[in-house]
Amino acid sequence: MTYIAKPKLHHPGLKPNKLGFTHRDYEGSISTLCAGCGHDSISAALIQAAYELDIEPYRVAKMSGIGCSSKTPDYFLGNAHGFNAVHGRMPSVLTGANLANRDLIYLGVSGDGDSASIGLGQFAHCVRRGVNMVYICENNGVYGLTKGQFSATADKGSKSKAGGTNSDNPIDLVSLALVLGATFVARSFSGDKKQLVPLLKAAIAHQGSAVIDVISPCVQFNNHAGSTKSFDFVREHNEAVNRIDFMVDRAPITADYAPGTVQVVQQHDGTYLKLSKLHAEYDPTDRARAMAYLQERHNAGEVVTGLLYVEEQANDLHANLNTVAAPLNRLGERTLCPGSAKLAALNDAYR
């Protein structure tokens, strides 16, 4: 039995979406994060994206690790199950959940410590397997919940609030995702909802490993001068390569745009993304050049954002494993248990 969720009664003011849900139906419990924390803006963007995509709120599984960022799944989509796993291990738990039921939308929410420090190995392997998910790293360059130590994404030379300087090379999750074969790779900024929401929508529509690195300043421990993850720094150095204008089910007519200003990408699920190019030469379907470009711009001190790479015909782990269409968690005893007769025959083979 499947349901179409029944929207609750709402203040007339709230505008319902196609399924009749209002924004409020996508909210969760009240955030316990610091006032002004970038992570809360990302939660808001997720709520917005889910609302605009007319997703049934409960058909989402919210997975996370440990950290301030990993607490956020409690603060959106209150009607969806959530799993706050152990530190750095969300990717494996998400993979398992996804294997058990391929029909849900999997949102993996993590932090830079959770993903790039302790969780780097799991992040990498989850991505290279093409698990169908949206992996969101709420990247503030520090361990917020443990009070502001550098994480592995902190830039070399970046200053800590305590005054220390980071001397290790930073781990750029976006470059990593590209090297590992992620089929949807983007970077955004918690302070730029106009860019973030469409990216999240496109990522959710993407049927494969979608990785979004969202710079999300920690107002408590990493929003000072000398930090490369502060609101000011990111605003000043943000270089968007493109902007997703809309996502539709039919190929949009692009004739009326100046050549080289628009790019249309069709995703596996059939939807089309219309991208306005902000950097004429940037092509988000060329993995090799994307990697080189990111490296160059990073050296130039820029924070490159936008849809950095998308593979039009992505495959996910279930395709590779050739699993049945029905969710494995719904298969009944009759499908699963070969029964006594087969066993009797099998015994002979062992005699």
Add this chain to the structure above:
Amino acid sequence: MTYIAKPKLHHPGLKPNKLGFTHRDYEGSISTLCAGCGHDSISAALIQAAYELDIEPYRVAKMSGIGCSSKTPDYFLGNAHGFNAVHGRMPSVLTGANLANRDLIYLGVSGDGDSASIGLGQFAHCVRRGVNMVYICENNGVYGLTKGQFSATADKGSKSKAGGTNSDNPIDLVSLALVLGATFVARSFSGDKKQLVPLLKAAIAHQGSAVIDVISPCVQFNNHAGSTKSFDFVREHNEAVNRIDFMVDRAPITADYAPGTVQVVQQHDGTYLKLSKLHAEYDPTDRARAMAYLQERHNAGEVVTGLLYVEEQANDLHANLNTVAAPLNRLGERTLCPGSAKLAALNDAYR
């Protein structure tokens, strides 16, 4: 007290190096690997490189994880200490050893399972910290010691001996090392000693994280048709971008070479590498383009080998930590213990 190792008496036939050691002084116990295993050729190349560099055999620390490849440190430099740690964790053990005594040469020997599967996180973080070492991955695309399952470096579509096909994206340790800021990155082939020995020598001379991915076929489980790690496949698809002709202490005169055919690189320790370019356009000092190039050639089915990237002025972890010149394991009590007087003063601060 420091020694100059006393060479043993040898058959007149064996030619001694500058320190008076013969090839035999760099050997270890007899290999227990399969006849024809690529790993044994790498051990031989290491012995050759150490002999040619006139290294004091005992001033090396041989670190490894678990696997056939990780067994090999037992088979070379018998007068050096070795540490066969646990699976995938050699990088951290090597880092600790290096912190304790910066004066030794650290050889990290690992396998593709050890480095790219279970050990990916440690590999990545060890490299990004710039630990001064030579990290050698003896890459055969399978778990040899556990009888031939695919490892994380197995190419997508590659066939297993049992007939299975790998469906995950491969992890390319070379691209990864580049993304992570390794300051010396190379790839070679166990079957090409002429290329491998000079690379190992240059890597040992390099004062930072040197990563060498050596394709090393597993004759037992991954040397069949359909494997992209077989001797035949690598021989056919090997594309060397350059060749290290020699390493000297003074800048070599390159005037007499056709322009664009030779490149000279000076390393931190002062040594110069003379590279013959095999691909005129390839520049091993440009990280961004190296990444793009590798990606493109890999898509074209090539196995790119040679010195892929080198940073002329590399820094190592000790430089970043500003540690004293003397090895920490030699510091005496007088340097380490502040003593009772200081403690008495300190007590006051807690009253």
Add this chain to the structure above:
Amino acid sequence: MQPIAATNDFVVKFANVNGSGSASANELFARSILRMGVPVCSRNIFPSNIQGLPTWYEVRVSGEGWLGRRGGVDLMVAMNPQTWDKDLAEIESGGYLLYDSTKPLTSQKLRADVNLLGVPLTQLSNTLEGTIPRERQLLKNIIYLGAVVQLLSMHLETVQDLITKQFKGKDKLIKLNFAAMKLGYDYAAKTLAGKCRLKVEKADLVGDRIFIQGNDAAGLGAVYGGATVCAWYPITPSTSLAEAFTAHCKTFRVDPVTKKNNFAIVQAEDEIAAIGIVIGANWNGARAFTATSGPGISLMQEFFGLAYFAEVPAVVFDIQRGGPSTGMPTRTQQSDILLAAYASHGDTKHVLLLPRDPHEAFEFAAEAFDLAERLQTPVFVMLDLDIGMNDWLCEPLSWDDSRKYDRGKVMSAEELEAGTFFGRYTDVDGDAIPYRTLPATHPSKGAYFTRGSSRNAMAKYSEEGADYVYNMQRLLRKFETAKGLVPAPLRRDAKEKTRYGAIFYGSTSPALDEALSHLEAQGVHLNTLRLRAFPFGEEVVDFVNAHDQVFVIEQNRDAQMQKLMVNECAIDPARFISILHYDGTPITARFIAAAIGERMNVSKPKAKEAAE
């Protein structure tokens, strides 16, 4: 010195070099004897290496049906020069040594009380036409097999039948093997006639029993138990369990129409990811498991604590090997008991199942999934290398088609829709087992947040001491409930009344059965209790109270199971006497009988094997 004369009661050991292809020939030998209706047990002793190191295959022929290792060797087939001395030393006085006599014995050690059986294997193999060296190398194994078959007066046909079956279709190979067999057989008949007094005599003592490895049976049990997700990382001796599951899934779980898989198997990047996948899948309602060994159990610790505290089902097969650390990867031990029972930091307790052989491995494997879902907690199936990777003669596998999976307390959409109360960590039924919901069950009811941090009965985050204590005490009560659900220990009383008891578990069982009969023969009577699971029910306490002294026989150094009994049943340790065998080889009847006999002052030579 009298040559040993024995019929259907002796031990043959093959000493080979690994990678030389001896395995199939040796197994052929064992199976042939079974075909002759005589019980055998076989054990493969192999190195942690792929080629060139020593490997042994030990076959015990026992008309009486003893399936444990006996200890000692009556006929040694010494094909490995490296281990000649060691192999020679192991032979019983009056025993036999078969060797390659192509070159005369010169430097080799010899023993006056050991009878030499020389067969010029190399020379004979060279007479095989149209073969290349590598083939001849392999066929040498078949040649010595032929000789052994003759020396033990076995049926040549039986062996030939098996060869024909094995190489079905490959006629050239069959002919070649037959030829090789015959070379050895004829040579022995001609030149060694009457030299060997060991004999296999046709009998009918095997019945419908099967010859199977524990990992194979357990993998099959997981298929029957309804596992759909398997995540694993290769490690000896557990690898073959995941591989068996894969093979059986390909046979039984591929949709005949769509050719799609009703299962998902992921070779994870390591053990931490493997257990993470298993927990994620179970959380989402699929039966999922992993198989590993000691090092994996160590790495999975943090996740075990999460599953225990957040109450997520999980099934873990621990094929125990010699620890600590990398230890002895290809040797057997029962030394992960305490780490599994108390896995992870903080106060935890976990369910362990203790199968005695492949038959029980199959049953407990299937059972484990019911228990994990019923109790919403990890369940460990504690196998070891001996059961897992050796072929055991055991009862055929059986399945009751009327049996239904117990999916535990999972709330349906209908129940939620009907407004049935749902509080994730509330003890509604008084058995301390709460109800759970699966993701996306109902649009607006039943969603909750799973976490490893403290929470109240309604699964809301809480740092209140009282909320924390409520859950911790409920978890204790849940463990009490588990006592009534896990397989109970089995008691067997001696013929005569006795004040002495023995407790044992797992792969120790066959050796113990035999040791008991030896002891009985010497007038030593013991009642026994075979543990089959942790937590322990009242039976354990009752058994101990019913005896003055209880021997606890284990294959580890620190008497881990005994400690667990003392801890959990508040038993006075003074009641126990530990009998510990932990050198990595399977425990033997001789060792047990000697160790117990000694302590009961029965004069009997102490067994060679290492122990405390």
Add this chain to the structure above:
Amino acid sequence: MQPIAATNDFVVKFANVNGSGSASANELFARSILRMGVPVCSRNIFPSNIQGLPTWYEVRVSGEGWLGRRGGVDLMVAMNPQTWDKDLAEIESGGYLLYDSTKPLTSQKLRADVNLLGVPLTQLSNTLEGTIPRERQLLKNIIYLGAVVQLLSMHLETVQDLITKQFKGKDKLIKLNFAAMKLGYDYAAKTLAGKCRLKVEKADLVGDRIFIQGNDAAGLGAVYGGATVCAWYPITPSTSLAEAFTAHCKTFRVDPVTKKNNFAIVQAEDEIAAIGIVIGANWNGARAFTATSGPGISLMQEFFGLAYFAEVPAVVFDIQRGGPSTGMPTRTQQSDILLAAYASHGDTKHVLLLPRDPHEAFEFAAEAFDLAERLQTPVFVMLDLDIGMNDWLCEPLSWDDSRKYDRGKVMSAEELEAGTFFGRYTDVDGDAIPYRTLPATHPSKGAYFTRGSSRNAMAKYSEEGADYVYNMQRLLRKFETAKGLVPAPLRRDAKEKTRYGAIFYGSTSPALDEALSHLEAQGVHLNTLRLRAFPFGEEVVDFVNAHDQVFVIEQNRDAQMQKLMVNECAIDPARFISILHYDGTPITARFIAAAIGERMNVSKPKAKEAAE
């Protein structure tokens, strides 16, 4: 209802919101009382969160010098509306509640037996000129401090001195704080005169004791102990230990001339890497350590087994918190005892040190490095959040300059050159501790291969059962040697002869001391044994044998230390009675006295706190 009247013997609790800057004001309060010569103990109860959740600071003023939590509150400073009800409920009958009376109390619960002390904090703070809202928010804390200082008749000057010291140089800040203080002080003097009968009276009861956190002391101990390498991964409550080590190194370990560091600190990517670095550094002859908590101990399991089996020194500080899993990250517990003692798969045993307070934390920290190198094995210093993250009043730290580090059995180049026998795993001295060499000691002698797999006494790889058993039995004997080296348990006998004993350890100590005196007052006498390390020496067995019943007081659910004693000393569990407190708050004297009293049938109300 009589208002509570007490001098130098009461409990004040501040209920705040975290991130509101109350910490420094509250600590100022505690230190001021110490300055007045009156002992205090303080405990910080904070959430696993950065801003906006409840946090408490509890200060016990005790002229008698009791340093454990007492339980109950006499004066509650209720600054957090979220927790008003809970806070109100905690107040003793006749106790006091100080609150912000700017707005009249309307909806709030009240209690007839609790005396209200209203201070219009917000209103008063608004009168502070030239301040921005955020500053006024912070200064509110100083205002209530001023009021409390007046109500408890404390010396205003003492507090002012501390403020001056704290803000040295920042005159504007000092003036502002003085002004705020005065606002609260004067308001209380004017409107609440005589309302509060709690009093702090100058005394001379503190002596030369210091007020310090265990993690700070342990970090300093590591510096004195000669640690040069620290690898760690942030986790509450251990983070401040690594941070303290860093700070002290910057003070004491930077070369005055070259400005280079005589230390190396790496914030690793996770706990597995941290312990790997520690093992690598120790293997190479540097004293190295890590600091972590439960989850880290779980993740490090595999490496602990390697260090145990390969015999590599390592020092691990486990600052225990509420488990299992993520559990209660900001609460205290003693629940990693079993996991640490038997860490890793296979048969293992590890050395544990059990400091009672920051003073011992300093001593044992330094001691741990000697033990680790002497025994060539991991040594765990088992702290907990209560000791680690709270300021404790304890004896000043001291160091004997004549003391020399014990670097253990390390062979020198000279010895090797002289041809002294070296066999890495050979028991030369009969104490089962082998000799080791450091890498690059000698050009041609003493090199060996370190591995976690089985080997013989000469460190050569071996799969021989006998070689394996030799090392495993030697490891057991080495653990026997350890018994003579670790800090012995301390016995203290009651005034009167008694058949009852009590065993305890770590942070339970101060509460237990107090409980004993309560019980004594009721005629209940107990001899006590304070454990300071594992393995246990004979003292434990002797102590238990000397009593009919022994209470074991622990801060965990499963009586982990009691299990360890039963296991390792073969003691009949019936001799023990466990007193368990595990709701995450530090155990109190009231709880212990009540729990023991109850079992000894002394009529006494059972304490509120959760326990078994």
